[in-house]
Amino acid sequence: MSEQQTLTQGVTVETAEQLGLLAEEFDKIQRVLGRIPNFNELSVYSVMWSEHCSYKNSIRWLKTLPREGRRLLVEAGEENAGLIDLGDGLACAFKIESHNHPSAIEPYQGAATGVGGIHRDIFTMGARPIAALNSLRFGELNNSKTRHLLRGVVRGIGDYGNCFGVPTVGGEIYFESCYQTNPLVNAMSVGIVEHGKTCSAIAQGAGNPVFIVGSATGKDGIHGATFASGDITEDSAQDLPAVQVGDPFQEKLLLEASLEAIATGALVGMQDMGAAGITCSTAEMSAKGKCGMRVDLSKVPTRQPNMKPWEILLSESQERMLVVVHQGREAEIQAVFDKWDLHCVQIGEVTDTGRLEYYMEGSKVADIPAESLVLGGGAPVYDRETREPAYLAQRETINPRDYPVPSNALRAALRLAVHPNIASRRWVTTQYDSMVGIDNASTNAPSDASVIRLKNSQKALAMTVDCNARYVHADPYTGAAIAVAEAARNITCSGGEGLAITNCLNFGNPYNPEVYWQFVHAIRGMGDACRRFGTPVTGGNVSFYNQSAEDGPVFPTPVIGMVGLIEDFSQRMTLDFKRPGDLLVQVGRLSEDMNSSIYLQIYHNIAYSAAPEFDLEEEVRMQNLVRRLIRAGLVQSAHDLSEGGLFICALESAMAGRRGFSLRTVDGLRKDGILFGEAQGRVLLSIRPEDWDALQALAEEMGVPVHLFGEVTDDAVTVDAQDYGRISEWATRYEQALADMMDAPGA
Amino acid sequence: MKFGVVLFPGSNCERDMFHVLSQVMGCEVREIWHKETSLDDFQERDCIVLPGGFSYGDYLRTGAIARFSPIMEAVIRFAGNGGRVFGVCNGFQILCEAHLLPGALLRNNNQQYVCRNIHLRADGPDSLLSRGLPAGQVLKIPIAHGEGRYFVPPAVLEELEANKQVLFRYCNAEGQVVPEANPNGSLNNIAGVRNLAGNVMGMMPHPERAAEPVLGNTDGRLIFESLLGALEGARAGAGALAG
Numbered sequence: 007m008s009e010q011q012t013l014t015q016g017v018t019v020e021t022a023e024q025l026g027l028l029a030e031e032f033d034k035i036q037r038v039l040g041r042i043p044n045f046n047e048l049s050v051y052s053v054m055w056s057e058h059c060s061y062k063n064s065i066r067w068l069k070t071l072p073r074e075g076r077r078l079l080v081e082a083g084e085e086n087a088g089l090i091d092l093g094d095g096l097a098c099a100f101k102i103e104s105h106n107h108p109s110a111i112e113p114y115q116g117a118a119t120g121v122g123g124i125h126r127d128i129f130t131m132g133a134r135p136i137a138a139l140n141s142l143r144f145g146e147l148n149n150s151k152t153r154h155l156l157r158g159v160v161r162g163i164g165d166y167g168n169c170f171g172v173p174t175v176g177g178e179i180y181f182e183s184c185y186q187t188n189p190l191v192n193a194m195s196v197g198i199v200e201h202g203k204t205c206s207a208i209a210q211g212a213g214n215p216v217f218i219v220g221s222a223t224g225k226d227g228i229h230g231a232t233f234a235s236g237d238i239t240e241d242s243a244q245d246l247p248a249v250q251v252g253d254p255f256q257e258k259l260l261l262e263a264s265l266e267a268i269a270t271g272a273l274v275g276m277q278d279m280g281a282a283g284i285t286c287s288t289a290e291m292s293a294k295g296k297c298g299m300r301v302d303l304s305k306v307p308t309r310q311p312n313m314k315p316w317e318i319l320l321s322e323s324q325e326r327m328l329v330v331v332h333q334g335r336e337a338e339i340q341a342v343f344d345k346w347d348l349h350c351v352q353i354g355e356v357t358d359t360g361r362l363e364y365y366m367e368g369s370k371v372a373d374i375p376a377e378s379l380v381l382g383g384g385a386p387v388y389d390r391e392t393r394e395p396a397y398l399a400q401r402e403t404i405n406p407r408d409y410p411v412p413s414n415a416l417r418a419a420l421r422l423a424v425h426p427n428i429a430s431r432r433w434v435t436t437q438y439d440s441m442v443g444i445d446n447a448s449t450n451a452p453s454d455a456s457v458i459r460l461k462n463s464q465k466a467l468a469m470t471v472d473c474n475a476r477y478v479h480a481d482p483y484t485g486a487a488i489a490v491a492e493a494a495r496n497i498t499c500s501g502g503e504g505l506a507i508t509n510c511l512n513f514g515n516p517y518n519p520e521v522y523w524q525f526v527h528a529i530r531g532m533g534d535a536c537r538r539f540g541t542p543v544t545g546g547n548v549s550f551y552n553q554s555a556e557d558g559p560v561f562p563t564p565v566i567g568m569v570g571l572i573e574d575f576s577q578r579m580t581l582d583f584k585r586p587g588d589l590l591v592q593v594g595r596l597s598e599d600m601n602s603s604i605y606l607q608i609y610h611n612i613a614y615s616a617a618p619e620f621d622l623e624e625e626v627r628m629q630n631l632v633r634r635l636i637r638a639g640l641v642q643s644a645h646d647l648s649e650g651g652l653f654i655c656a657l658e659s660a661m662a663g664r665r666g667f668s669l670r671t672v673d674g675l676r677k678d679g680i681l682f683g684e685a686q687g688r689v690l691l692s693i694r695p696e697d698w699d700a701l702q703a704l705a706e707e708m709g710v711p712v713h714l715f716g717e718v719t720d721d722a723v724t725v726d727a728q729d730y731g732r733i734s735e736w737a738t739r740y741e742q743a744l745a746d747m748m749d750a751p752g753a
Numbered sequence: 754m755k756f757g758v759v760l761f762p763g764s765n766c767e768r769d770m771f772h773v774l775s776q777v778m779g780c781e782v783r784e785i786w787h788k789e790t791s792l793d794d795f796q797e798r799d800c801i802v803l804p805g806g807f808s809y810g811d812y813l814r815t816g817a818i819a820r821f822s823p824i825m826e827a828v829i830r831f832a833g834n835g836g837r838v839f840g841v842c843n844g845f846q847i848l849c850e851a852h853l854l855p856g857a858l859l860r861n862n863n864q865q866y867v868c869r870n871i872h873l874r875a876d877g878p879d880s881l882l883s884r885g886l887p888a889g890q891v892l893k894i895p896i897a898h899g900e901g902r903y904f905v906p907p908a909v910l911e912e913l914e915a916n917k918q919v920l921f922r923y924c925n926a927e928g929q930v931v932p933e934a935n936p937n938g939s940l941n942n943i944a945g946v947r948n949l950a951g952n953v954m955g956m957m958p959h960p961e962r963a964a965e966p967v968l969g970n971t972d973g974r975l976i977f978e979s980l981l982g983a984l985e986g987a988r989a990g991a992g993a994l995a996g
Contacts, residue, residue, distance in 0.1 A: 164866050165866070168807070168866060168868075168897070168899075169763070169765075169807040169810065169811070170765070171765025171766070171806060171807075253810070254807070254810070255762075255763050255807060255809065255810025255811075255812070256810075258762075258763055258765065258807075259762055259763075346762065347762065436865075436867050436868055436869045437865055437866050437867070437868070438868060439866075439868045439897045440868055441868060441895050441897060441959070441962045442765055442766060442769065442805075442897065442962075443768075443769065444769045444772065444773070444961065444962055444964075444965070444968060446968070447967060447968055447969065449870070449895070449968065449969065449970075450870070450968065450969030450970050451969045459967050459968075461772065461776075575967060
């Protein structure tokens with residue numbers, strides 16, 4: 007009792023600043039409360055007004071993104087995740103989120119709890135997660151710390167997802183020196199729910215009881231949201247208690263119990279406890295329902311005795327939910343959680359005061375208007391200064407065409423196939439259960455996007471995460487638009503059409519005007535591309551402060567998670583070459599552009615160049631044509647040209663089908679540009695020879711250039727009649743490269 | 754004739770098993786909650802399935818806590834009376850912990866969890882899971898485990914082999930049982946075993962993950978067809994294969 011903060015024990019602006027608040031924000035809190043806050047209240051404001059929870063430096067720009075569409079069932083930001091209509095009475099909930107800072111300090115738990123947190127966002131809405139994806143960035147792979155981080159992150163994602171029982175079906179990994187100190191770990195979850203069986207994150211009805219369910223509350227993760235809202239420094243290891251510890255077994259029980267609880271109809275609302283724990287869930291549910299809550303913190307089951315009120319309020323212990331129940335139906339909910347042997351304890355009730363009143367052993371320890379804490383309510387909103395980054399001017403002086411064409415392109419091809427950003431991800435992906443749930447149709451038939459069948463339906467989902475941050479660094483507007491276009495292209499090549507996106511916006515410190523310039527331009531590019539593709543933004547996450555003293559800000563990395571629909575499973579398209587003699591046709595404009603390609607980096611040592619050629623209108627027309635060709639039955643395989651260009655694209659399709667291929671480059675265009683350039687808006691198809699005329703006719707009708715590059719062979723790889731070896735040799739190199747690099751002696 | 758699929762806390766393949774048995778194979782299936790204590794509604798010719806997953810989080814040791822679940826006493830009685838019991842992955846681990854099957858599943862020899870397609874060959878033509886399979890047939894079935902290295906003491910291994918209790922061995926695509934085809938370091942490439950009586954069976958690979966054309970692999974279906982054929986008494990499995 008003696009240690010409790012009463013409402014009259016005020017704190018100073020110094021304390022506020024230590025908790026990461028600005029002096030002006032401390033003044034604002036005093037105006038809201040009409041008095042000086044105590045330490046509990048200040049702690050609550052510090053996490054709710056942290057960048058992580060309040061989006062204070064990003065929300066103005068996020069609101070410029072397209073957030074409406076006929077398939078959207080909830081608006082962006084309304085619920086824990088976006089919800090889109092799939093027809094047939096089904097809906098899809100999906101979202102991506104970052105767990106970068108925890109993973110930098112403790113890769114295993116950081117990544118594991120990132121996976122756990124994003125799944126909770128999905129099942130708190132009533133949807134059963136059916137697939138997980140992730141997007142990872144690390145420093146150079148020849149650095150032993152990178153390998154330590156990669157091992158830990160992969161094991162963390164695997165151990166959590168494998169035990170929780172949701173397949174990890176897709177993802178991307180890039181290695182760039184800018185992520186050396188500050189890796190990026192973004193996790194995405196996709197779930198399915200029947201219409202009318204969703205649950206909202208809302209508190210309503212004065213007198214309705216409020217329960218905490220799931221794990222007990224411990225001291226882990228306190229001030230995790232604040233931690234995520236600062237740069238990574240040498241002292242960050244001191245923040246270790248700010249990293250949460252995950253328990254996928256508890257989460258699995260919580261999943262089943264939550265879905266059963268929703269099915270009873272006895273719930274008013276439910277919200278998971280992620281960042282800022284009890285504080286955030288009570289504040290957001292109350293603010294959404296325009297009500298208040300009276301909460302007795304001494305009733306919260308804790309892992310250790312004598313936890314202080316602010317510790318209980320801020321704890322980010324995992325696998326917990328806040329549940330509001332219709333008064334009189336408590337026993338039904340209690341029975342569900344009893345069945346699953348989970349805590350289910352009433353800690354308070356809904357009020358009509360609009361205030362969050364927290365008690366501890368009889369005395370009031372905090373009293374705050376709920377609305378004042380939340381995004382869209384009283385949380386601060388800033389527009390930060392922008393300045394065009396100096397490096398952009400420098401970059402424009404480089405002309406890749408000043409560099410000689412190599413006499414033997416095979417040498418470059420061999421190096422590209424084992425480059426860390428191109429080589430097979432098998433070493434990573436076999437550590438994830440990619441098949442549990444028996445819906446992953448890509449296991450035995452790979453596509454550019456992962457294809458997930460919907461049981462008892464003709465339909466399937468196609469999903470992908472994409473962002474080439476090198477392009478975004480080169481040109482934030484174009485690069486972000488390319489990320490959207492590539493995601494849509496991957497879904498197109500799988501026989502589907504993009505429905506909507508979720509985004510994870512990983513940037514440096516927003517108070518750095520050059521970083522904020524990158525952010526603003528990336529948002530513009532993303533918005534324009536999403537509008538053109540008809541794929542609205544359903545929500546996501548902003549992660550600023552991804553930078554360190556040694557490496558500076560990371561490349562601007564706006565990761566796009568896109569979900570698309572394949573109306574009829576029979577129209578699903580795969581990427582593997584099928585039959586020798588099939589023709590190889592590039593759809594999209596011929597280009598020798600080499601800007602920002604991996605080839606340019608490793609062969610001509612040009613680290614930074616302009617973004618690759620990209621034309622949004624051409625891209626849309628090209629994708630429309632590919633979808634039409636697939637539906638007309640004229641396509642045997644489809645794979646988009648991305649990192650490594652045409653040669654790597656053909657190689658990947660060939661290895662997947664255990665076939666070879668022969669290519670002929672184009673007279674008058676640079677051979678290296680043709681083979682390895684990364685100009686956008688291009689897809690490589692294999693088709694039966696007898697379909698060539700029909701394909702050409704459709705392409706002409708839709709105004710899209712096509713070019714015949716060669717054919718599928720039995721086993722041999724040739725370029726301009728030069729022997730490039732056998733596909734089995736390429737496959738061994740490509741598949742073994744990452745494992746070999748992981749086993750290399752420490753650097 | 755029906756199936757019971759036991760749901761332990763932390764099981765995560767029970768829905769997959771239920772779907773394949775009921776929707777794909779057309780069988781009657783009941784979900785059995787781990788707190789149940791009786792299997793009186795099952796006959797000797799029925800089959801209790803322990804599915805894959807991470808029962809009780811696999812904390813302590815895989816399957817070590819699940820074996821003390823209330824339902825396991827009933828499963829042990831059921832097996833003792835000659836009833837059929839089939840464990841897949843974590844279910845196999847639980848059956849070993851419960852001493853219904855010999856041996857133990859240790860951490861994979863490369864210390865990593867592994868999920869991928871592997872190849873299997875039935876060791877003999879006369880088990881409930883291989884009846885009706887053409888001789889030497891190679892099956893492509895996925896594995897997904899961190900603790901799948903089958904181990905028994907040398908004397909028991911000798912006994913196991915002499916009694917033809919090995920159900921399946923890991924092999925290459927050509928059907929050769931070679932060290933390179935062993936994904937986890939299991940003794941003698943063992944992927945699954947049965948008890949001496951033949952009514953209790955366990956395997957690490959997941960046949961339920963390879964039982965539908967939409968997933969591009971139906972080899973697992975052959976194992977269920979074999980089991981069903983055996984359950985029907987006759988060699989009906991062979992007929993189902995043709996169909």
